[in-house]
Amino acid sequence: MASGARNGGGGLGSRTTAKMDRQQGSTATPKAPAGKPRLSAAGGGAYRRTSSGPLPAAGAGGGRNSSESGVSSRVRVAVRLRPRNAEEQAADADFADCVELQPELKRLKLRKNNWESDTFEFDEVLTEFSSQKRVYEVVAKPVVESVLEGYNGTVMAYGQTGTGKTFTLGRLGDEDTAARGIMVRAMEDILADITPETDTVSLSYLQLYMEMIQDLLDPVNDNIAIVEDPRTGDVSLPGATVVEVRDQKSFMDLLRIGEAHRVAANTKLNTESSRSHAILMVNVRRAVKGRSEMNVSMSAENGHSSSMMDSLRPPIVRKSKLVVVDLAGSERIDKSGSEGHTLEEAKSINLSLSSLGKCINALAESSAHVPVRDSKLTRLLKDSFGGTARTSLVVTIGPSPRHRGETTSTIMFGQRAMKVQNMVKLKEEFDYKSLCRRLDIELDKLIAENERQRKYFDDEIERITAEAQYRVAEAEKECKVSLENEKMKYHQEYLDSIKILEEKWKVHQQSPKKQIKEESTSNGDVQDLLQNEKMLRQSAEDESNDLKNQLSHWKKMEATATAEVVRLRRMLDTEASQKDKLEEEIAVLKSQLMQLSLDADEVGLTADASFYVINNVSE
Ligand code: ADP
Ligand code: MG
Secondary structure, three states, X not given: OOOOOOOOOOOOOOHHHHHHHHOOOOOOOOOOOXXXXXXXXXXXXXXXXXXXXXXXXXXXXXXXXXXXXXXXXXXEEEEEEOOOOHHHHHHOOOOOOOEEEEHHHOEEEEEOOOOOEEEEEOOEEEOOOOOHHHHHHHHXXXXXXXXXXXXXXXXXEEEOOOOOHHHHHHOOOOOOHHHOOHHHHHHHHHHHHOOOOOOEEEEEEEEEEOOEEEEXXXXXXXXXXXXXXXXXXXXXXXXXXXXXXXXXXXHHHHHHHXXXXXXXHHHXXXXXHXXXXXXXXXXXXXXXXXXXXXXXXHHHHOOOOOHHHHHOOOOEEEEXXXXXXXXXXOOOOOOOOOOOOOHHHHHHHHHHXXXXXXXXXXXXXXXXXXXXXXXXXXXXXXXXXXXXXXXXXXXXXXXOHHHHHHHHHHHHHHHHHOOOEEEEOEOEEEOHHHHHHHHHHHHHHHHHHHHHHHHHHHHHHHHHHHHHHHHHHHHHXXXXXXXXXXXXXXXXXXXXXXXXXXXXXXXXHHOHHHHHHHHHHHHHHHHHHHHHHHHHHHXXXXXXXXXXXXXXXXXXXXXXXXXXXXXXXXXXXHHHHHHHHHHHHHHHHHHHHHHHHHHHHHHOOOHHHHHHHHHHHHO
């Protein structure tokens, strides 16, 4: 058994915390010394739903610290008497039962002889007439409700072989619905309460025999190791098969498979199921609704809301566990090996159960040392006795005076267990894994959107470039044609003028007389023609200048279009570099988150710390 410090405040080892909180516990009842009859009132609300109301819970602001202290809750113990069986009816016909029950007073009288008896008080006294439904309701239902609220829970049956442990816990009730035991009824209540879209229920079914943990859902797995989280002290069985349960039918099938494997394994090991412990572990994982949304709206009111902050807010989950334990028969097995076992085997078979008894004694007596580490059973049940779970124990007894010794020791075990105080704690935490998944999806969306925008920009640039090129080409073509036309026109006019001049020259040569007479006229004509020619040339030059201007205008336009293309390219480059930056930022955020998630797994990040991170990230 480890010291309180080593166990980190949880489990059988957390003596200091348990003691301290015992004083403030509202549900604790006065305790009688071990071994003496309990005559004090056990508290009417012993099996009622927790009266302390919802515990302080881990929220985005509060973190896990707020629920770290837990609430004091004593282990509840019920005693159940099996009716006389056929053999007892015949053999013990002339003898009175060794016990007398007073259920209304929650008392049990154990007869020593005809005149003397000891009286013991329990949280619940269940007679031989108690229905399975009533037994479930008083023993297990408060624990199941607690598990559904996010606390760990344990329901355990202790007693001599043949007194009804399996009858109480494990009956399937195939032939008679009213015969259904605690396992079946508990799963019905769990499945009825959860939200299938957001919550999951999974289970493992194990057998512990000779300090070996066997997987009843996969018998090849016959020596599963217990792994202890060094930080929280939580124990787990990573090697065990875990099956998700969606409906009652598949659960019943799993129980049947487990039972068949149990029989097969016990035949192989040449033992009976009464010598092994059967352990059903039901994991309930529930999403806490509303709290995150509330925080978002609160931060929006404060003006601090940003999409980044919202997307970095991890969802909250409650991961609780219901453990149902059908213990091996509590009778001492003969160390002479009469059952075909050697002395060593006999010791090993007894080890877990005797360790459990020692741990419960130590806890009941507030002893400094609780030998949790002595056996696999006590390590597995670390959270159930003196830990953070709500625990309910049913001790089963038979009526026969022939087994008075065993019955007495069973009753004393129950009495001691009633003194064990647990500190129930809400098993709530931030769901970093699902936050990572969500961020991954958002990142992929951003990448796709970025790719789409990039493609759009590329297309746009291509389109504008093509349009500009087309316009420039058109303008060039137009200019060329007009220039050509003008050139041809003036060339023609020039040729025509030359022709006219030549003709006039000819006429002038042929009539010299006329020449003198007409010279002046002809000179005047030539001058006119030359004048005309000059004007034409001038206008041709003007036109040519005009065209040149037009051409330079078009060239300017082309330059503008090119500049526009360059500008768009630059915009695209800026956009691309911004996108790269964004991707880098996302990668950094992601790695921070991964780190956070890892840290959360490894060193138990408190919510305060995570809030600090979230704040950092948002900055
Ligand atoms: P254990 O698991 O403690 O060894 P069982 O649950 O196998 O004991 O019970 C032994 C026998 O007694 C079984 O035949 C069972 O049906 C019967 N039995 C046990 N408890 C009751 C009860 N409350 N009412 C009727 N029969 C019972
Ligand atoms: Mg049994």
